[in-house]
Amino acid sequence: MTDTGIDAESHEASGTELTYGNDAAFAPTDDDPIRRPLRNISEVRHFLRTNETPIYFVGATPFNLLGLDRWVRNFSYITYYDGWDGAHPRVFTPKRKPYIEFDSGEEINNWLLANAEVIAYIGSRTVPGVRPKICMVFFDDETERICAELGYDLILPKAALREHLDSKLVTTRLGNEVGAPSVPNILAVVESYDDLIGQAAAAGLGTDLVVQTAYGDSGKTTFFIDDEPGWKRCAKDIVGHEVKVMRRINNRPVAVEAVLTRCGTIVGPFMTELTGHPELTPYRGGWCGNEMFPDVLDDDLRRRAGDLVRRLGDRLGQEGYRGFFEVDVLIDVDDGEAYLGELNPRISGASSITNVTAGAYADVPLFAFHLLEFMGVDFELDVAEINERWLELASADLWSQMVIKETSPVVELITDSAPTGQYVIDRSGALVFRRAALDWHQLQNDSEAFFLRIYGAGDYRWKGADLGVVVTKDRLQHSVGNGPYALTIRAKHLIEAIRDQYTGLPLRDARPPTLRASNSTIK
Known part of the structure; x- marks a missing residue:
């Protein structure tokens, strides 16, 4: 018998429950263990590793939760883009994808859920009486309707509630209520530059300002205004709407x-x-x-x-x-x-x-x-x-990732791209593809990197499109005094090395582009 260092008899005499720190603590017994609450991490692990309910992450790519299948049995990915070209055992992508110009991540996900190949795939892995579980980044009320019709459980908060809480104005108000303040700000409707400066001055915010609209990607709906020309560049997005006006810090x-x-x-x-x-x-x-x-x-x-x-x-x-x-x-x-x-x-x-x-x-x-x-x-x-x-x-680990978007004003048919997998920096300093890999969890040190391809041969790239994601166990930024972060030399080398592997034909030499996703397929 293994010596646990615990006197079991004394525990029994005292009436104290004896729990070992391993999966045996949640092993099957005459009593159904799921009938009682899970009480420690060991029991949580056992529950996940013996899970029999199919769970699917649906999205343009599996990036956000890639690798979760290492912990959760019956966890799979249903995606529009397949960076492994069918080689990943837990990733399913429909074979037939006709020409569609998606305007949002929600549209991609709804198309996937209603796709005949996807429905057949989920059905083939579902036993009678079990409702498959669905999770994703982007969803709306149409997503909820599709899942209800098909008998899936969308294991996310309601879309209407998410939409309400997604407002930057709502977040600010809720935070203020519980003592979680935002950068000094006012929530106001602004009609002109003079109006903006007047309201900001009255609130003690100064004239170097950051203005945000209620909804939208921060890269497109956050405006930095320190003079009237700066106001004119974004006035059409601000005038007449309640916005958040912050002191620039x-x-x-x-x-x-x-x-x-x-x-x-x-x-x-x-x-x-x-x-x-x-x-x-x-x-x-x-x-x-x-x-x-x-x-x-x-x-x-x-x-x-x-x-x-x-x-x-x-x-x-x-x-x-x-x-x-x-x-x-x-x-x-x-x-x-x-x-x-x-x-x-x-x-x-x-x-x-x-x-x-x-x-x-x-x-x-x-x-x-x-x-x-x-x-x-x-x-x-x-x-x-x-x-x-x-x-x-939190002080014991180091991981970094960067999303490489197309930054040039080009529309091209991609003819060749960097493959998904593990890369290494060789002795000459070059980034070299080492092997195919399912995710980045096996990276060991800063000489290795993982690249997840999003757009590949046969897809189109344009300004703002996500080409892929680099993950590494190394810093990608360094501080410059008290100013903003700058990319490290290593990060720039990685970006250049990945971009160099993409080639394409200009639009004039190719068929009309299939712009299959919004500029935000990941976040």
Whole structure:
């Protein structure tokens, strides 16, 4: 018998339950274990590894939750783009994809759900009496209707609630209610430049301003205005609408994902964001990646920022929300204040790193707690203890990712592209394809990188299109004094090496383009 170091007889005599820290704690017994709450991470792991309900992530690509199938049995991906060309055993892509110009991620997902090949694929893997579970980044009321008709469970908050909470104005108001303030701001309707300056001056915001509309990708709906010409460039998007007018601060954006559960809000690791780098995106202020490293925040800032996120999470619960969400926290570099930024009430582009951290491997990926909320299983977990442990593990890992968009004003038919898989930096400094790989979880050090191809041969590229994602265990940015982050030399080399593998035919030599996705297929 293995010596556990525990006197079982003394525990029995005292009436204290004896629980071992392994899957045996949740092994089948005469009593159905699912009838009682899951009470520790070991039991959660066992539940996930013995799951018999098919769960599908549906999206343009599997990027956001790629690798989650390592923890969750019967977890698969249904995608429009297949970077493995059929070689990934958990990725399904319809073979017949006629010419369609999608305007949004929601349209892509709805097309996939209603596709005959997808319906047949899900049906072939579903036993009578079981309702398949569906999750995704982008969804709407049409998604809900399709799932209801087909007998699928969309394991996400209601689309109407998500739409309501997605407003930057709503986020600001909810945060203010619970002591999670945004950068000094006013919410106002602005009619002219003089009106903007007048209202901002009255609120003590100065004349160097950041203006955001209620909805939209931050790279396209965040406007930096410090003079009248700057106002004129974006006035059409602002005039007559309630907007958020903020003092412009020297900020460092930090992203964090969290899950609101019945036991409380579990906060994931903090990451810096890659935003607006012209080598990666044509959109000023546009998100293009994340970094997680030990010094993202010091201990004090990490605790303060975590408190902001937990406060907001608890407030979202009062609105009826539950499950996964992402928050952008803004750190004022000049005075060290932490402010609530944007809320993304959904899976985000940062999920890919969140689910591969030391905390994820010590316990379970953050998204697993979302699954528990929607899988019909009860659980009683010590959320405070999980948060404290993850806070300590946050200083023990390093991961980075960057999304490479087409930045030139070109429309081309792609004839050749970089393959999905693991790459290495050879002795000459060149980026070399080493082998095919299912995800980035096997990366060991900073000499390796993983590339997930999104657009490949036969697809079209245009300004703003996502070509693919690079993931590596290395820093991709460095600070320049107290100013904004700049890309490292290594990051620039990676970008150039991947771009060099893309070739194409100009539009005049090819058939009309199939613009099959919006500019935001990931976040």
